[in-house]
Amino acid sequence: MPTHPDMTTELNSDLHSNQPPVPAADVTGPAVLEAMQHQVAVFARRAEQTRLGGVGQARNSMDRAAYLLLNRLDLEGPMGVKALAAGMGIDSSTVTRQVAPLVDSGLVKRTSHPEDGRAVVLQLSPRGASRLEQVRSSRRELMEMLTDGWSEEERTVFCALLTRFNVALYGVQNAGGITPAS
Template sequence: MSLPPPDVPDAPDPDCRLPYQVAVFARRISAAAALDRAAFLLLDQLAAGGPANVKTLAAALGVDSSTVTRQAAPLLREHLLTRVPYPADRRAALLALTPLGAGRLAQVHEQRRQLIAELTADWTADERTLFCALLERFNDGLRNQR
């Protein structure tokens, strides 16, 4: 699949198409996995950063502490997360990924990797590199909006 040149005069306005395409992408990538988007992001944050308290997770994810608490509850029930004592204050607890949670996260990462590989199989390496760079830039812009 080749990308059309950026100066094609008859191409529809990308500023009108892009919000819809981003929403479709987010919905479809989430539907293709065994975890919903919120659970995936929470587990992925813990896998990357290690055990953390709710406030730290909320800041990293750009959400409210109450949102993290609500999202963590089913993950705790499913034994994908556990509470571990906070070393500096035994009265407080950190959320940590369990081996089951790490396994489920690895499964979802692999499912997503396979899906993206299938969807971009007929793309050139340069097209995949460009898409990744532009998507990363887009996500960095979103992160900077917080």
């Protein structure tokens, strides 16, 4: 099996060009799975180190948990803690803990359920929607910068494959193969 450059070490000059690293393109069979698991680990490290938080003033201004919670509330509308937790594949106590500072900072508001006044739903506040759009814009700019030189087709294919990978990972997690993290 060929040795692949360890992307966790100092970057070499080939990686600063618009050319992809050659060894990765030549990997097939079981070696591709080895390279893939390594690159996913490197990606996880780099994503956590940089927090993929965008560029400019909004860079790293919102942690991953807050971003994902606000994003889900924006895309799916008001919902209860249990529904939010189920949709994100985490437990209710984790959502409750993560939502508390968002409520305290005015990004999320607690309101009465429209059909059952006793139940509470979480809703993105106007301030939360504005803040989320700032962060999204910053993150879009980062994605544009990271994929500078990629064709639209390459961006689309990468996004489709990454989405497919995330959906498969979620499926394995929900089947009990992976224990969810808090």
